[in-house]
Amino acid sequence: MNSGLLGNHFITQIGIVVNDIEKTSQAYADFFGVNKPDTIITDTVDIAQTEYRGNSSVARAKLAFFNMGSLQLELIEPDLHPSTWREYLDEHGEGPHHIAFVVEGMKEKITLLEGKQMQLLQKGEYTGGRYAYMDTFKELKVIVELLENDK
């Protein structure tokens, strides 16, 4: 298989930005007949090392995850600090924000995409891994998130 820029083309997650995660999470739970998942909150900047457009950001978000087949649906309610989530919500309103892919070699993938004029929008750490949102919107009409999980 020609693996393209990411090394795979398996969408692992769709992320949707929302204004009220408790309300939308309950709506999904009701619609799909599943339990409403716990809402979590991303780590503080000292742990998450969040960077948005090259600058450290204290932005955090509330998250809820639904498993929809082989795919995870993520609801995201951002706070008011600068982030790709807040920017997208302010510019586009509520709705799908990204599709995510698991990659190996995060730094190399970011460098590769930046060489194709797809800039790093935001990155950060989470327990067990790290993420990067790439500005692929012009080419792909959606933001691509890279996820790298520790072995």
Add this chain to the structure above:
Amino acid sequence: MNSGLLGNHFITQIGIVVNDIEKTSQAYADFFGVNKPDTIITDTVDIAQTEYRGNSSVARAKLAFFNMGSLQLELIEPDLHPSTWREYLDEHGEGPHHIAFVVEGMKEKITLLEGKQMQLLQKGEYTGGRYAYMDTFKELKVIVELLENDK
């Protein structure tokens, strides 16, 4: 498993509306290292029996499909006639339009959702099955498409 309103919660497809399907399809092919798929066009109204907001519509769209793991990514370039695709493109710009689920008993599912104040936006026939877009945007922040395939 409590099956919810649809009978399942396996996302089978993400649909993205675009202005130039040839350009965006080539961008996806390059990005993911796959061949650019053929672009098809939906059937004329006499075959597709397209209805948009309760009225027959001659709207058609160019479509291209990419298989991304267990999920299909659909690119949609609508014409200028009334459709949910054109409406969404005009109101939101390019980007994700729907997530799709395979159902059994299309009429019953539509009736069930309409009873929950989620209205039928558009429906039509394709070779081997039929589709319905439901206005779930208020609740789920995305349009849900129902797909029923003939056995």
